[in-house]
Every structure is written in structure tokens, then in C-alpha cells.
Amino acid sequence: MTATRNRAPEGDPISIQNGRLHVPDMPIIPYVEGDGTGPDIWRASVRVFDAAVERAYGGRRKLMWYEVLAGEKAFNLTGSWLPDETVEAFKHYLVGIKGPLTTPVGKGIRSLNVALRQLLDLYVCLRPVRYFQGVPSPVKRPELVDMVIFRENTEDIYAGIEYAAGTPEAQCVLDFLRTTFPKDFEKIRFGTGDKVREFLAMLGDGGDEGAVEVGIGIKPVSRLGTERLVAAAIQYAITHRRRSVTFVHKGNIMKFTEGAFRDWGYALAERAFGEHVYTWAQWERTKAEKGEAAANAEQREALAAGAILIKDAIADITLQQVLTRPEEFDVIATLNLNGDYLSDALAAQVGGIGIAPGGNINYITGHAIFEATHGTAPKYANLDRVNPGSVILSGDMMLRYLGWTEAADLIIRALEKTIAQKIVTYDFARLMTGAKEVKTSQFADAMIANMDGE
Ligand SMILES: NC(=O)C1=CN([C@@H]2O[C@H](COP(=O)(O)OP(=O)(O)OC[C@H]3O[C@@H](n4cnc5c(N)ncnc54)[C@H](OP(=O)(O)O)[C@@H]3O)[C@@H](O)[C@H]2O)C=CC1
Numbered sequence: 006m007t008a009t010r011n012r013a014p015e016g017d018p019i020s021i022q023n024g025r026l027h028v029p030d031m032p033i034i035p036y037v038e039g040d041g042t043g044p045d046i047w048r049a050s051v052r053v054f055d056a057a058v059e060r061a062y063g064g065r066r067k068l069m070w071y072e073v074l075a076g077e078k079a080f081n082l083t084g085s086w087l088p089d090e091t092v093e094a095f096k097h098y099l100v101g102i103k104g105p106l107t108t109p110v111g112k113g114i115r116s117l118n119v120a121l122r123q124l125l126d127l128y129v130c131l132r133p134v135r136y137f138q139g140v141p142s143p144v145k146r147p148e149l150v151d152m153v154i155f156r157e158n159t160e161d162i163y164a165g166i167e168y169a170a171g172t173p174e175a176q177c178v179l180d181f182l183r184t185t186f187p188k189d190f191e192k193i194r195f196g197t198g199d200k201v202r203e204f205l206a207m208l209g210d211g212g213d214e215g216a217v218e219v220g221i222g223i224k225p226v227s228r229l230g231t232e233r234l235v236a237a238a239i240q241y242a243i244t245h246r247r248r249s250v251t252f253v254h255k256g257n258i259m260k261f262t263e264g265a266f267r268d269w270g271y272a273l274a275e276r277a278f279g280e281h282v283y284t285w286a287q288w289e290r291t292k293a294e295k296g297e298a299a300a301n302a303e304q305r306e307a308l309a310a311g312a313i314l315i316k317d318a319i320a321d322i323t324l325q326q327v328l329t330r331p332e333e334f335d336v337i338a339t340l341n342l343n344g345d346y347l348s349d350a351l352a353a354q355v356g357g358i359g360i361a362p363g364g365n366i367n368y369i370t371g372h373a374i375f376e377a378t379h380g381t382a383p384k385y386a387n388l389d390r391v392n393p394g395s396v397i398l399s400g401d402m403m404l405r406y407l408g409w410t411e412a413a414d415l416i417i418r419a420l421e422k423t424i425a426q427k428i429v430t431y432d433f434a435r436l437m438t439g440a441k442e443v444k445t446s447q448f449a450d451a452m453i454a455n456m457d458g459e
């Protein structure tokens with residue numbers, strides 16, 4: 006199979022100098038349509054982006070779209086799931102946008118989404134979660150949900166270091182652990198011994214009690230990975246005048262990965278952000294030295310002077326408290342898996358995954374790929390049915406990242422207006438009374454019509 010490569014359109018690459026993005030008036034933006042519902046959503050969203058830019062800048066600025074291939078379309082055309090040209094384009098043009106890509110469960114290729122994040126070292130997965138008036142929600146006060154998730158995007162179990170049960174690789178790791186750390190290993194009896202015999206007898210099946218069937222996954226969490234993620238979250242909180250940053254972790258159980266994330270986070274906050282922040286770690290130290298009243302007074306004073314509260318919460322209770330007291334959560338900094346779970350759970354509170362945008366960003370190199378939080382929703386593929394809101398809002402994030410705020414504002418106002426008119430796709434319509442259910446493409450039409458007269 007020969008590689009099919011689209012030609013880059015006219016236009017100029019975005020560049021970065023001294024940490025500042027330089028965005029030409031006609032930036033070349035690589036995009037991937039995505040699998041499943043991706044093409045339907047992309048066709049609708051790109052019209053919204055172009056309409057907003059046209060109306061905001063009257064032709065002076067234009068996004069020059071450059072299709073690059075990934076996923077099923079890439080495999081069918083080139084024989085590669087993620088052609089080198091695609092990765093090179095995202096590297097060269099700095100900022101891009103993509104639709105969702107399929108990842109098979111338990112077998113097959115590893116996630117192309119995760120691969121792109123790792124290949125470009127996009128260490129922040131930024132997922133803002135806010136409520137738009139009129140969107141149906143399962144909670145009583147969805148307007149209280151205004152959180153911004155900073156999910157570490159390159160490490161944790163998403164590093165992809167795992168070995169299937171029964172393979173020589175898994176056996177090698179098990180043998181290494183058994184011989185190097187015999188005490189730790191003895192605590193857990195993997196697939197052998199009396200417990201297994203009892204279990205097999207209960208089932209009445211003739212399983213092989215001698216076989217060791219243990220899949221192995223490794224969870225790396227580094228200080229660098231933690232610090233750059235936490236720095237981005239705190240910097241965002243300072244720039245956007247947010248109240249707090251909460252480190253969400255499961256550090257009581259995973260002490261040296263998730264616990265270290267918390268501790269490195271607090272240390273970095275105090276070391277790098279000084280007077281801008283007040284941390285619960287500071288509060289604990291003052292309490293130990295001078296008592297609780299003094300610690301409370303110190304915290305009150307720091308917050309009154311404008312410091313951002315840096316606190317932490319264990320992941321399981323967080324999933325309850327974001328529902329029961331959402332006003333206590335603002336910016337959230339967390340590890341990769343926690344952030345993945347939290348993103349979808351929080352999206353539910355403000356209308357669901359159809360309106361959940363995101364961006365994968367390296368704030369140092371400037372590289373960024375914007376994408377929805379949801380996946381390919383394959384049962385709706387090619388039906389022109391799903392909500393394009395998540396990709397449209399990812400485009401809003403991209404435009405703001407480029408500094409094209411006038412166009413981004415137009416998108417937000419058009420979205421608000423369209424929802425207020427109760428013109429919505431199936432996902433919202435099924436939960437609303439008096440809604441006019443429209444197709445993906447018609448939702449884009451309505452948004453564009455709502456930009457007129459702005
Ligand atoms: N970044 C990426 O590219 C991601 C890729 N994936 C991949 O996507 C595939 C499918 O994953 P799956 O777990 O089913 O999750 P999906 O997010 O694809 O879909 C789950 C459900 O969410 C709802 N949904 C999703 N997108 C929309 C939308 N645009 N508008 C309205 N509702 C929507 C639908 O709910 P309902 O049935 O209620 O209508 C759908 O059935 C997997 O291969 C997975 O790996 C998953 C997440 C992210």
C-alpha cells in the first residue's frame with residue numbers, strides 16, 4: 006500500500022519564540038476527522054469555526070485547514086494507523102485539532118490518542134467543565150459546576166507498560182519481583198495455592214491450577230511530570246483569577262505514585278509560586294507549631310490578600326463531593342487515570358459528554374492538539390445525529406489559545422443562543438420538554454444563523 010499524503014494548503018505555520026506563540030493571519034491547522042461519529046461532527050464544526058472567524062475578522066484572518074490522517078481512515082488509505090506524516094504535521098504546525106479515534110479493548114493497537122499525546126509530549130490534558138443555561142442536567146444546581154481539570158497526560162498507567170498474562174514478558178517481571186522482593190511478593194499469591202484450588206472446586210471446572218495468569222501493568226509517576234502539570238494548573242488559576250487548585254489523588258493507597266504527586270505538588274506550589282498561593286501543607290506546619298487557631302488565621306489572611314488555596318482530596322471521596330458540593334472545587338490537578346474518570350463524570354453534571362471540550366497542551370514547546378472528551382460513539386456513526394458541541398467548544402479553546410478571542414466569543418454566544426432557543430441534538434432533546442431536535446449538521450446551521458446580527 007502506498008502512503009497517501011494530502012498537500013498542505015496555502016498559509017503559514019504557527020511558531021513560538023521566547024514562550025510566545027506567533028500566529029499568522031492564515032495559520033495552517035492540521036486536523037484529523039476521527040473515527041465513528043468523527044466525520045459527521047467535523048463537517049458540522051468546521052463550518053462553525055469558519056463562520057465565526059469570517060464574521061469576527063471580515064476575511065482578514067482565515068484558518069487554513071490541513072487534513073492529516075489517523076485511525077481507520079489512515080489505515081485504509083496508507084496501511085498505517087498513525088502515519089509519520091501526521092505526527093510530523095502536528096509537530097511542524099504546532100497547533101491542531103482532532104476527532105476521536107477508536108481504541109480496541111483488551112487487544113489490538115494501543116491508543117492513537119494517547120500515542121499522539123506522548124509523541125508530542127502534550128503533558129496537560131485541559132478539560133474545562135462549565136454550565137450553559139438551559140442545558141438539561143441530572144443535578145439540581147448545575148450552574149455551581151465551574152471546574153477546570155488539569156489531567157497529567159503522559160504518565161501513569163497510560164504509559165502503556167503492560168504485559169499480558171501468560172506471556173514470557175509477564176513471567177519475566179513476575180520472576181524478577183519474586184526473586185528480588187520475596188517478602189512483598191509472598192503477600193499476594195497469584196494464581197497458585199489453596200485459594201485457587203478452592204475456587205476451581207467451587208466452579209466445578211477443570212482449570213489448570215498450576216498456570217500463573219497475571220497481567221502486569223506499571224504505573225510510572227515522575228517528579229518532572231507532576232511538577233510541570235501542577236505548575237500549569239497553578240499558573241492557570243493565577244491568570245484566570247480562580248480561587249483554588251485541588252490535587253486529586255489516591256495517595257493513601259498508592260503512596261509513592263499518587264501520594265508523591267500530592268507531596269511534589271505542594272512543594273512545587275510553595276517553591277515556585279510563593280505569595281501567590283497558600284497551601285494546606287503550610288496550614289499543617291503552622292498548626293503543628295502554633296496550633297489550629299493560628300493556622301486558620303494565617304490561611305484567612307493569605308486568602309484575603311488574594312492567595313490561591315492549594316489543597317488536596319482523595320479521589321474516591323472527590324467523586325462524591327464534586328456532586329454534593331461542587332462549589333468547593335475550582336481548578337483540579339490530577340493524574341492521568343483519575344483525570345480520565347473525572348472528566349466524564351463531571352461532564353454528566355453539565356449536560357453530558359456531548360458538550361465536553363478539551364485540549365492537549367505542552368505550554369513549553371507550544372504544541373497543542375484540541376479534541377473532545379468523548380469517543381467515537383460508533384453506534385451513531387454516519388447518522389448525522391450526535392452533538393457536535395464538544396468539538397465546537399474544543400475549537401473555541403483552540404481559538405482562545407491562538408489569541409483569536411473575538412471569534413471564540415462569537416462561538417460561545419451562538420451556542421448559548423441556540424440552546425436558549427431549545428434547538429438541540431438528540432442527547433439534550435431526550436431530557437428537555439419543548440425542544441426542537443435537530444441533526445448534527447442542522448445544529449451547526451442554527452449556530453451560524455445565530456452569529457448573524459452579532
Ligand atoms: N480522545 C478520544 O479519541 C477518545 C476515544 N475513545 C474511544 O471511543 C470508542 C468508543 O468509546 P465509548 O466508551 O463508547 O465512549 P463514547 O464517548 O464514544 O460514547 C459513549 C456514549 O456517550 C454518548 N456520546 C458520545 N459522544 C457523544 C456526542 N458527540 N453527542 C452526544 N452523545 C455522545 C453516547 O451516549 P448515549 O448512548 O447515551 O446516546 C455514547 O453512546 C472507544 O474505542 C474508545 O477507546 C473514547 C474516549 C476518548
Ligand SMILES: O=C(O)CCC(=O)C(=O)O
Nearest residue numbers: 107108116118119345378
Ligand atoms: O484513547 C482512548 O481510546 C481513550 C482516551 C480517553 O478516554 C480520554 O482521553 O479521555
Ligand SMILES: [Mg+2]
Nearest residue numbers: 345348349378
Ligand atoms: Mg476518557
